[in-house]
Amino acid sequence: xxxIEDPEEMQAEGLRLRxxxxxxxxxxxxxxxxxxxxxxxxxxxxxxxxxxxxxxxNPLQFGPQEDFAAYPRQEEADRQTCEAAGVDLLFSPRExxxxxxxxxxxxxxxSFGRCGxxxxxxxxxxxxxVAKLLNLTQAAVAVFGWKDxxxxxxxxxxxxxxxFPVRVVPVEIQRDLDGLAWSSRNRYLSPEQRKRATAFPRxxxxxxxxxxxxxxATVELNxxxxxxxxxxxxxxxxLCAAVWIDKIRLIxxxxxxx
Ligand SMILES: Nc1ncnc2c1ncn2[C@@H]1O[C@H](COP(=O)(O)OP(=O)(O)OP(=O)(O)O)[C@@H](O)[C@H]1O
Ligand SMILES: CC(C)(CO)[C@@H](O)C(=O)[O-]
Ligand code: BAL
Numbered sequence: 043x044x045x046i047e048d049p050e051e052m053q054a055e056g057l058r059l060r061x062x063x064x065x066x067x068x069x070x071x072x073x074x075x076x077x078x079x080x081x082x083x084x085x086x087x088x089x090x091x092x093x094x095x096x097x098x099x100n101p102l103q104f105g106p107q108e109d110f111a112a113y114p115r116q117e118e119a120d121r122q123t124c125e126a127a128g129v130d131l132l133f134s135p136r137e138x139x140x141x142x143x144x145x146x147x148x149x150x151x152x153s154f155g156r157c158g159x160x161x162x163x164x165x166x167x168x169x170x171x172v173a174k175l176l177n178l179t180q181a182a183v184a185v186f187g188w189k190d191x192x193x194x195x196x197x198x199x200x201x202x203x204x205x206f207p208v209r210v211v212p213v214e215i216q217r218d219l220d221g222l223a224w225s226s227r228n229r230y231l232s233p234e235q236r237k238r239a240t241a242f243p244r245x246x247x248x249x250x251x252x253x254x255x256x257x258x259a260t261v262e263l264n265x266x267x268x269x270x271x272x273x274x275x276x277x278x279x280x281l282c283a284a285v286w287i288d289k290i291r292l293i294x295x296x297x298x299x300x
Contacts, residue, residue, distance in 0.1 A: 056180030065182030078224035103167030
């Protein structure tokens with residue numbers, strides 16, 4: 043597996059791959075890799091092209107009161123995970139906005155509800171870094187998880203509107219045995235909080251089967267001790283929600299069945 047930290051070196055390698063006829067598939071991540079990420083890597087490998095994983099905890103998508111500093115960072119373990127998963131190239135830049143960076147990508151329709159409401163500027167940060175990662179890696183395919191459903195739709199819109207020559211491949215949400223969607227932020231949960239958190243996917247899954255699912259889930263989630271509902275909304279044919287469990291914010295969604 044190749045390991046590249048320098049953005050210029052990454053772009054030179056992406057261009058070299060393209061010139062040689064290989065169209066790379068990119069899996070953008072913020073690291074602290076888990077089986078959800080590995081499902082994205084496996085899907086990328088099915089493309090039969092070189093697989094690039096990027097790891098970058100992107101400061102632009104975190105609000106001033108959010109967990110940028112606390113976000114889990116485990117470089118060596120992630121490197122070994124990528125190697126074992128058969129990743130061809132790990133791109134792990136130290137910095138993507140050095141100097142007087144002053145250009146941003148703002149999607150102005152899909153970014154403002156749901157997570158965009160409670161995380162102002164988040165999707166501007168996501169769209170900007172994904173645009174830059176696509177340019178640096180020269181990827182022709184980009185793989186994203188349905189867990190971050192709003193992110194997926196914002197990126198699809200950006201790619202369409204700005205005519206990036208990139209195909210987006212979505213991957214279904216991967217869950218741990220207790221039903222919780224794998225997420226780097228799950229490690230903020232104590233064992234006791236984790237136990238309570240399993241009510242989140244359980245209630246959401248049942249709600250997705252009900253015609254009154256949105257209202258029902260809002261009531262049921264608010265009833266759980268220590269839960270505070272950020273939103274429950276239907277979007278992209280899925281029942282999507284974010285909850286605070288004490289001070290930890292989790293998101294999840296299920297396809298609507300009714
Ligand atoms: N459980 C999962 N199933 C499928 N895809 C996932 C899952 N968790 C993360 N992904 C996808 O992996 C990619 C990278 O996500 P990221 O590195 O932010 O991981 P994360 O676990 O979602 O972290 P966080 O806890 O910060 O939300 C995104 O496309 C995201 O949707
Ligand atoms: C797409 C992404 C890697 C951009 O920083 C991030 O938002 C994530 O991990 O989902
Ligand atoms: N998984 C999306 C990245 C974030 O929450 O900042």
